[in-house]
Amino acid sequence: MTVSIDLGTMKLGQPAEMDLEELLATRLLVQGNSGSGKSHLLRRLLEQSAPWVQQIIIDPEGDFVTLADKFGHAVVDAVGTEADLAMIAARVRQHRVSAVLNLEGLDADRQMRAAAAFLNSLFDIEREYWYPALVIVDEAQLFAPAAGGEVSEEARRLSLGAMTNLMCRGRKRGLAGIIATQRLAKLAKNVAAEASNFLMGRTFLDIDMARAADLLGLERRQAETFRNLDRGQFVALGPALYRRSETVKIGPVETSARSSSPKLMPLPEMNRENLDELLFKPGTDDEPRPAIMPPPKTTADVLKQLSNIRLDEQFGGETEPTLDLDPGLSAQEREEILHTILADLLDDPDAAYQPVSVLYQDFQVRCRIEKKMKITPGLQEFRQLLAVARAGVDEKEDALDEQQWNQAGLIADQLPEDMRGVYLLLAKAALGKKACPTNIELATAYGTRSPSRARFLLTYMEERGFLVCANDLRGNRIVTLKDLGVQTEPGSPD
Missing domain, CATH: 3.40.50.300 (P-loop containing nucleotide triphosphate hydrolases)
Structure with missing residues (x-):
């Protein structure tokens, strides 16, 4: 034919x-x-x-x-x-x-x-x-x-x-x-x-x-x-x-392009006074502005942004870890007290970057001040709590699937203590269909100001099969969590 x-x-x-x-x-x-x-x-x-x-x-x-x-x-x-x-x-x-x-x-x-x-x-x-x-x-x-x-x-x-x-x-x-x-x-x-x-x-x-x-x-x-x-x-x-x-x-076409050739049109009429008023008057919030890159977030902004979720069951749900609980305190009461102490401890922006030994001393003092607590958590437990608190994921969002979130906690337990919060931060973004956290957000969750350290963390976890990193064609980063079967939305590393 x-x-x-x-x-x-x-x-x-x-x-x-x-x-x-x-x-x-x-x-x-x-x-x-x-x-x-x-x-x-x-x-x-x-x-x-x-x-x-x-x-x-x-x-x-x-x-x-x-x-x-x-x-x-x-x-x-x-x-x-x-x-x-x-x-x-x-x-x-x-x-x-x-x-x-x-x-x-x-x-x-x-x-x-x-x-x-x-x-x-x-x-x-x-x-x-x-x-x-x-x-x-x-x-x-x-x-x-x-x-x-x-x-x-x-x-x-x-x-x-x-x-x-x-x-x-x-x-x-x-x-x-x-x-x-x-x-x-x-x-x-x-x-x-x-x-x-x-x-x-x-x-x-x-x-x-x-x-x-x-x-x-x-x-x-x-x-x-x-x-x-x-x-x-x-x-x-x-x-x-x-x-x-x-x-x-x-010949002619039935459809048209979104862009077209420019057409001549008369300029608007205005006098000099109107022109000065139009161009030089103070701006308002609802006026269109040129597209500019937003200023980099401060550490305080990052901590505030990430403080809205928590790990509901750090050890995966049905079984709880064996802890020396305070007499007279239930596990839930003890958890609430520790959460409040850590939140107060990390209110100082510089606290996110202090050594664990210094933070643990301060933590011990605050626990002694809290009269309800008779036994201060050991250094090992403190490291686990601190890693999650630094990442701001000590509470999960209601929209997240509880079973997947518990699974994320179990997977994070296989990582070194100081990296668990970073993995949970990525899991929170992936499960919530949100953009991949930036390098400074990941670094803050780890307790450093160095973006290169964030790249190292991703490389470390990728080499051990916890995740896969890829960049889309616009340079945005996408992190796939293999064991959970989810991935983050594209997000700028910077």
Whole structure:
């Protein structure tokens, strides 16, 4: 079956068509400077072919997410790890779902890593899922640069390798690459050379015009043609288009991008007095402000923030530890007294960082002042209580699952005493579906001001199989607690 895609009209008004089956076998390169109508062309092609073939779009600016409303594309926001994106890409191919990988908001390095992970997973899928699919990569010069830039060499190598696989070897796996670029000179030659179909739009730089003319088989003097094209006009050539170069005018589209070209509009009228009042009057809390990073939290803020949960049953529930309880005091009464003494002890911000020996002396004095207590807890018990109190997890939240929380306490008991509170702090965040604690929060729970110590603690627990640390594509940390089967939400380490 032959399916023709209606791109628009030719010079004399005839319909401009593209053979979709031939496109799947021969790939397409679109080139045009900013404002030439390149994204409009891609949108027209996607809309016309949506009923016939699966579409997978690598979208660095979030322009094509609007296809989801009319054509049902799945929007994949790059917010997880590279492994998450690879898993999603495999499912996209298995279930033949059209999808848009939205890379908006990521820097260039992370965009390249995310695109590489997604494309490689599409490419490496098992043979039984090699269904035909159009893979559209907008701003391809970002993902297959001709030369290194400000991104890391590793990210460039991964992204360039994935793009090369798509254009050179993707056909046998059912992947038909459609790449669009503003600058042919910035696009890697081995990626551009694999395309057999071309749509060349308005171009002004001599080096780009010369490369476009070479790809179309035009003489150098004919390269000036690209400078005179109107917006939305493209020179078409290729087995899926025309055997000789033809100029086509792209037709209208049904959907629109979230971003659009700027339109002129008159400035508001105001006199000088109003302008001074508008700009220089004191600000109010409800006025919009520039997005700035919040100031770092102080130790007191961290302790206050973390003081809302507690370990309800430190030893896991049914059995209680054997303790030398005070005569006349129940276990619950004794626990409440100790909790009050420790809370008062740690009210001083500096107490979180004092040696255990110094804190234990102060603790003994406070226990003697508390006349209800006849027996002061030993150093071993004090270390256990202090580790939990420093982390601020001596009370669990009501929303947390009690069974899982008790299990977290049992797992924490397998760690050194001074690390138990750190593990419980991570468990509290994971079970409560909250962001991963920052380095300073973890360090404070351990009793130090050093963020590097927090990184060491995570490494120590990861090496011993208690947890797995990963960073998402935005640099946020995600901690998975393996024994509990839960993970924290992404959180900035800083």
